[in-house]
Amino acid sequence: MVKIFRLKNIISIKDFEREDVEYILEEASKLEDIAKSREISDELKGKILGLMFFEPSTRTRISFETAMKRLDGQCIGFTSSGSSSVSKGESIADTAKMFEGYSDALVIRHELEGVSKFISDIVNVPVINAGDGAGQHPTQTLLDLYTIKNEVGSIDNLRIALIGDLKFGRTVHSLSQALGLFENVKIYLVSPPELRMPQEVLIDLNKTNVEYEEVTSIENIIDDIDVLYVTRIQKERFGDIDDYLKIKGAYIINKKMLEGKDVIVMHPLPRIDEIDTDVDNTEFNKYFTQAANAVPVRMAILKTLIKNNPK
C-alpha cells in the first residue's frame, strides 16, 4: 500500500512521482464499488466543490460533479465564461478569491495554459486543473492510467500508440509525461507532420526511460501495441480553419483494421469521426469504460485532496 499523497494541488502531471499516481489508482479501486453500484458514501459530507469551467466540458465537469455527490458533497459553479461575472469584466483572480470563500476545493478549466497554476498561487484551497488550453489535463491522465492498468494488467512494459492531434491535444501531453514514470514503456506518436508532439514534451520524454518513435501511419505498428489511444483534431485551437480542414479525418479507426489484433482502443472523448461507430460494439472498445472510470478516479482525487487539506 502506498502511504502518502504529497500534492496539495493537481496542476500538472509533471508534479507527480510514481507513488503519487499509484496512491490515486489504489484509492480509486477502493471507491469503484460505490461508483458502480450507484451508492453514496459520506466521506465528504458537508464539503463543497467549486467548478469554474470557463471552457466547455461534458465528461470532465459531469464526472467531477458525480464524484463529489457520490461522496455526499455538493457542487457550485459555472459552465462557461458567459455565465460568470468574468463576462462583466471581473478578473479571474477576483472570481477565484470569491470561490475560495465558498468552497473546499476548486476545479478549473480554461482555454489559456497556466490559469490553474495562477489560481493555485492565490487561493488556499486545493486547485485541480481540469484542462488548460493545449497544456495539461492531469486528471484525465489518471483515469487513462487507471483504465490501462485494469484492462491491460500493467502500465510497466506498455506499448501504446497516441494518434491524432498530438500538437494541441492536452490529454496526450499529460499521458506521455506520466508514462515516463513507468518502466519499459514504448510510445508510438502517430500524427500528420503538422500536428506532431511539441518539442517540450519530447524533451521531457528524453529525460525518462520511455522509448518513443514518431510515425505517420498505424499499419506497421498495429501488431506491436497494447493500446491505441485516439484523439480528436482540436478544431478550436487552429488559428486558420483551412489548416484544420486539410487535416480533418486524417486517421479514422474502424473495425476491419482491428480484427484479429490484440489491442484495446481508448479515446478521451468527445469523438468526432476518428473512431467509426462500428468499433463501439466490439471487444476493442474501451472508451466508454474509460469515461465511466472518471467517477472512481475523480472520487479518489477529491477525497484525497479535501481530506488532506481541511479548511
Ligand code: NCD
Ligand atoms: C478532452 C479535453 O477536454 O481535453 N476531453 C476530456 O476532457 N475528456 C479531449 C478533447 O476535448 O478532445
